[in-house]
Amino acid sequence: MTKTKNSKNHKEIYLPMQVRVLDVIDLTSDTKLYRLEKPKGFFYNPGQFLMASVWGAGEVPISVTSTSELHDDIELCVRKVGAVTSAIHELKPGDYIGIRGPLGNGFPPEEAYGKDILFVAGGIGIAPLRSLINFVMNQKKKFGKTALVYGSRNPAEVLFVPEIIKWKAEGMDAIVTVDVKNEECEYCTGIVTEHLTRQKISFKTGHSYICGPHVMIKSVMRDLSLMGMPPDNIITTMEAHMKCGVGKCGHCYADGKYICTNGPVFSYNEIKKYNFNNNP
Amino acid sequence: MKGDFVLNKAHLSYWLRQLRKESDLIAPLRSVDGDIILSSVTGIHEIELDCPANIPSPKEFIFPQKEEMFKFSGKGVDALNNSRKRVIFGVRSCDMSAVALMDRFYGGLFEDGFYVSRRKNTIFISIACNNPDPTCFCIGLGTGPYLKSGFDIQLTDLGDRYLVQVGSKEGHAPVKRFRHLFQSPGKSDYDDQYEANLSSQSKFEKRITLENVRQKILAGKVDDSFWESVALRCFECGGCVYECPLCTCFNVIDWKETPDKGVRMRLWDTCMFKGFTKMAGNVLPAEKKIMRTKRWYFHKLLYYPEQFGKFGCVGCGRCTITCPGRIDMATIANKLD
Numbered sequence: 001m002t003k004t005k006n007s008k009n010h011k012e013i014y015l016p017m018q019v020r021v022l023d024v025i026d027l028t029s030d031t032k033l034y035r036l037e038k039p040k041g042f043f044y045n046p047g048q049f050l051m052a053s054v055w056g057a058g059e060v061p062i063s064v065t066s067t068s069e070l071h072d073d074i075e076l077c078v079r080k081v082g083a084v085t086s087a088i089h090e091l092k093p094g095d096y097i098g099i100r101g102p103l104g105n106g107f108p109p110e111e112a113y114g115k116d117i118l119f120v121a122g123g124i125g126i127a128p129l130r131s132l133i134n135f136v137m138n139q140k141k142k143f144g145k146t147a148l149v150y151g152s153r154n155p156a157e158v159l160f161v162p163e164i165i166k167w168k169a170e171g172m173d174a175i176v177t178v179d180v181k182n183e184e185c186e187y188c189t190g191i192v193t194e195h196l197t198r199q200k201i202s203f204k205t206g207h208s209y210i211c212g213p214h215v216m217i218k219s220v221m222r223d224l225s226l227m228g229m230p231p232d233n234i235i236t237t238m239e240a241h242m243k244c245g246v247g248k249c250g251h252c253y254a255d256g257k258y259i260c261t262n263g264p265v266f267s268y269n270e271i272k273k274y275n276f277n278n279n280p
Numbered sequence: 281m282k283g284d285f286v287l288n289k290a291h292l293s294y295w296l297r298q299l300r301k302e303s304d305l306i307a308p309l310r311s312v313d314g315d316i317i318l319s320s321v322t323g324i325h326e327i328e329l330d331c332p333a334n335i336p337s338p339k340e341f342i343f344p345q346k347e348e349m350f351k352f353s354g355k356g357v358d359a360l361n362n363s364r365k366r367v368i369f370g371v372r373s374c375d376m377s378a379v380a381l382m383d384r385f386y387g388g389l390f391e392d393g394f395y396v397s398r399r400k401n402t403i404f405i406s407i408a409c410n411n412p413d414p415t416c417f418c419i420g421l422g423t424g425p426y427l428k429s430g431f432d433i434q435l436t437d438l439g440d441r442y443l444v445q446v447g448s449k450e451g452h453a454p455v456k457r458f459r460h461l462f463q464s465p466g467k468s469d470y471d472d473q474y475e476a477n478l479s480s481q482s483k484f485e486k487r488i489t490l491e492n493v494r495q496k497i498l499a500g501k502v503d504d505s506f507w508e509s510v511a512l513r514c515f516e517c518g519g520c521v522y523e524c525p526l527c528t529c530f531n532v533i534d535w536k537e538t539p540d541k542g543v544r545m546r547l548w549d550t551c552m553f554k555g556f557t558k559m560a561g562n563v564l565p566a567e568k569k570i571m572r573t574k575r576w577y578f579h580k581l582l583y584y585p586e587q588f589g590k591f592g593c594v595g596c597g598r599c600t601i602t603c604p605g606r607i608d609m610a611t612i613a614n615k616l617d
Contacts (some may be wrong), residue, residue, distance in 0.1 A: 012359055013390045014349055045485050055544070056536045060560075081560040190288040214563070240565070241557045243532045243546075244388035250529030250549070252558060253575070254565065261390075 016098025045106030053098030122212025373424030415597030
């Protein structure tokens with residue numbers, strides 16, 4: 001359905017590819033999971049993102065939450081927060097959505113072969129990590145112990161509950177913590193940093209993958225580093241305002257790096273100086 | 281294909297008139313309100329040959345302030361491409377250097393089709409600066425007043441004639457086709473060019489080396505109190521960004537004509553505005569002004585050298601003229617140097 005004029009030997013980096021929405025699953029009151037048709041030959045790494053595009057509304061960067069090797073479709077987890085995500089939330093199965101990508105560098109799971117892994121997620125930060133978690137759990141023998149600390153505002157907003165149960169059954173030590181607990185739920189309370197030490201993994205040699213709000217990322221990275229984890233092993237994926245996703249529009253530039261092309265995955269070593277949103 | 285020629289000034293208007301037959305001719309013209317700006321030429325005699333160096337840069341012709349990217353409707357999407365042939369006459373060496381760097385920025389791994397298609401169809405005829413403005417400091421950056429390379433066609437005013445230098449494949453055709461207008465240069469032409477170059481170099485009032493500034497920042501000798509004082513004087517007008525021949529940031533918006541028909545376009549954007557980095561949930565990573573002013577300077581003084589081996593500044597001095605708070609590149613560099 002897309003045609004390009006004048007497309008002689010240049011590939012159009014800003015033109016989204018139209019793909020069909022196969023299924024829309026309500027996860028929470030404001031978050032939906034979109035299963036999209038995967039174009040032939042489309043491959044992505046855990047941690048990479050797409051520019052999701054609705055003509056007339058605009059484009060937003062969204063991490064892929066599925067795993068290329070395990071899923072026949074592309075899954076995006078979208079929370080309704082602005083104009084474009086609202087437009088995406090209007091989409092129904094059978095509709096078309098534009099995607100550009102995969103973009104960004106992605107996680108380096110091969111660096112953690114044979115080592116323990118700790119995943120730390122906050123809120124919708126579980127979405128990009130889910131791609132990596134499924135990748136790791138699928139070849140669990142290659143890795144050491146796996147653990148997850150996942151914080152959420154309240155029990156109703158905990159995402160991917162059936163999968164967390166499945167990961168637990170496969171041997172992952174998962175702690176889910178919420179800010180406010182209602183009576184009969186088995187989650188812990190408190191912020192994620194309070195639960196990091198409860199995980200019985202080797203912090204000295206282990207690797208951690210973190211995604212969540214900036215404040216959370218910052219304190220988790222600092223804490224893990226204080227607990228003896230080498231800064232190169234503390235990996236996060238960052239969020240930023242993006243318009244192009246390919247290092248041109250300049251919106252995501254911060255501290256000498258374009259988050260879209262140099263990231264979005266960075267190690268603590270690379271962004272230690274980056275002050276998130278407290279200081280310049 | 282390179283080569284040097286001499287063009288008698290009497291032949292200039294004929295040459296330009298011929299070039300205009302085959303493509304749009306853009307040159308410095310006086311607008312109705314008295315400013316000199318680059319615009320499409322209708323009468324060759326109206327071209328302002330002796331305009332100051334600091335007229336608005338030719339950036340908007342290869343990276344327009346507003347560029348339509350895609351037309352969408354219920355039926356599909358058309359990528360819009362501008363392939364109009366253009367000759368831009370009268371740009372300065374600093375601007376040519378900026379274009380050369382922009383070519384690298386918009387090229388590379390992800391090639392920007394919109395930029396490349398405009399650029400491919402544009403030939404620049406630049407004029408070396410015999411009379412730099414008091415705000416110019418290209419001499420300290422090697423981006424002027426005369427270029428050794430990185431131009432299509434460079435003219436040097438030698439009084440009654442121009443020394444014409446062809447510096448690129450694209451620049452060869454406009455000269456070759458009207459070869460009978462051009463003579464081969466002799467020793468006296470080169471001598472005159474050398475003299476003009478020397479006298480131009482001595483006219484620069486500002487001597488700035490950004491490398492010293494960069495080294496100081498890298499060594500951590502510039503603390504935030506300095507940037508705080510800079511930020512205090514920032515009006516957040518975005519003038520520096522719009523005037524800068526090397527500021528390339530853009531915003532993308534979808535404009536709807538009817539509910540299912542419209543245009544996706546990009547517009548110049550500026551990092552001096554608070555909303556520039558605004559994220560979902562109203563998170564503002566660069567809420568404080570100091571973060572934004574610092575970001576602009578660091579992008580030009582640290583990121584560009586690291587990525588491209590050249591400063592993100594060509595010393596055109598336009599921010600010096602534009603900035604109402606006097607926190608332009610030259611002033612800051614002078615303070616830090």
